[in-house]
Every structure is written in C-alpha cells, then in structure tokens.
Amino acid sequence: MVEVGPGEAIQIRSLNAISGDVAFLGIPNENGIRMAVADYGQIGGHDVEVGTGMDDLCSADGGQAAAQILVADQDVVGVIGTSCSGAATAASPLISAAGMVMISGSNTSPALTSDLAGTAGKNYHAGYYRTAHNDLYQGAAAANFALDVLGVSTAAAIHDGDPYTEGLATAFADAFKAGGGTITGFTAVNKGDSDMVPVLTEVAAGAPELLFFPIFQPEGDFIVQQAPTVSGLEDTVMMAADGLLNTNFLAVAESQGMYFSGPDVRYGSNYNQST
Structure with a gap:
C-alpha cells in the first residue's frame, strides 16, 4: 500500500x-x-x-x-x-x-x-x-467481413509470434472456419526478417483468396511488397489490422487497395470527452 x-x-x-x-x-x-x-x-x-x-x-x-x-x-x-x-x-x-x-x-x-x-x-x-477491445472481437469482425462482404471462402494468415499478432491471427482463423471458410495456411515470420518470399511461397501453395497478416512494420511492408512477385498470390486479397493502419504503411505503394480491421475512432462532436 x-x-x-x-x-x-x-x-x-x-x-x-x-x-x-x-x-x-x-x-x-x-x-x-x-x-x-x-x-x-x-x-x-x-x-x-x-x-x-x-x-x-x-x-x-x-x-x-x-x-x-x-x-x-x-x-x-x-x-x-x-x-x-x-x-x-x-x-x-x-x-x-x-x-x-x-x-x-x-x-x-x-x-x-x-x-x-x-x-x-x-x-x-x-x-x-x-x-x-479484446481481439476475439476484431478477429471475428475481420473474418465475417471477408466471408460476407468480400465473398471469399479460403484464406491464410501470417503472424510474427507476438502475443498480439498471433492472438489476432488465431481469432481470425477460428472465426473464419466457424463461418464456413477454409484456412489454407497459418504460419509465422520472424521479427527482423526482410525476405518474405519463402513464407509467401508456402502460403501460395494453398491458393488462398485472401491473406490476413496482422503484424507491424517493417515486416508488413516486406510482405505487401513481395506478395505480388510470388506465383499464386498475384490476385490474392490483402488484409491487415490496426498494427499497420498508420500513415507510414499507407505510403507504401502496394498497400493501396488493401483492407484493414481496427476500432472505429469516429467519436462525433463530443470527441474530447469520449477520449
């Protein structure tokens, strides 16, 4: 005390x-x-x-x-x-x-x-x-959006072993499967990796329609930049989470057209008290 x-x-x-x-x-x-x-x-x-x-x-x-x-x-x-x-x-x-x-x-x-x-x-x-929020909610929201709005039925997920990234990737995968989708791959990169081609090639083998990678920079930059160069991922939909929802990542050219999950921060006219 x-x-x-x-x-x-x-x-x-x-x-x-x-x-x-x-x-x-x-x-x-x-x-x-x-x-x-x-x-x-x-x-x-x-x-x-x-x-x-x-x-x-x-x-x-x-x-x-x-x-x-x-x-x-x-x-x-x-x-x-x-x-x-x-x-x-x-x-x-x-x-x-x-x-x-x-x-x-x-x-x-x-x-x-x-x-x-x-x-x-x-x-x-x-x-x-x-x-x-608890990422069980965010993972479910991302999975439901992928299934119901984007209309995909197969997806893969990549994390980096961090409790945040692995927890959110797991929540997404569980909710995606519960909604009737198929997870074609669930794998990890190491923090500090810059060559993502091996793990992306592993993911491409499952031919996912969507790739969910709720990780941070700079690994997220390397994934989104290198994915189009990997056979089988040229047209794969890319989705990340709030860990990459920042101006630095959005400045990466390959991030254009991606989807992101995260909290709604539109506080309205009373934002000062809301925050």
Missing part, C-alpha cells in the same frame, strides 16, 4: 512504445495521459504526477526492464500502459506482484484478460485492466 501524505502528489507512470516502428501508437498514448491528468485535476486534494515516460519497446524484454524500474519506486501507485501486448505479458506479472494497478489503452491480446466466456487468459494477472 502506498500512503500519500498531505501536500504530496499521487505518482503514476506511463509505460508505452515511444520509440521505434510502433511509436505512432505509444506517443499519442503518452500525450493523452498527460492531457487527461491536466484536464481532470486533483484527486482528493492531491496533484497527480506522471513523471518521465518509460519505453516498453513493444517487446517482452522492454516491458520487463521497465516494470523492474517501476516496481522499485515505492511511491508509484499505478501504471498506464503498455502499448503492446507483448510488452504487457512480461510487465504485468511484476506490476501485479507489487500490488500496483496497470491499465492499457491499446493491449488487445485475449490472453491478457479472458475469452468471451470469461475464462482467464494465460497471461492475466490481478490488477491488470484495459480500455481497448
């Missing part, structure tokens, strides 16, 4: 991906935290301080290293983050064990909370919460 004395500030910390290819997600998260603290004001007569933002590096190693620093600070009561589910799987156990609260605005891996029946996921720890 943390005691906040008279005149002392409540200490919370931001733990988000503020460098690298996923900074487009983490930096707005951190800015939003600071805006919210300034807008909300005092709590019980105490100011709230965020301190220096910490970087989760969008990785398990980054999440663990940052969490070790955070739990060593006995004045901190809670953490807002991480940006990436992979970082959360390593940070959450440490933060939970320290009796602290962790709230993420963008983690979506089902393993961090529960399945739709309420069964706890393998990476759930007490004190962990999120305001983002």
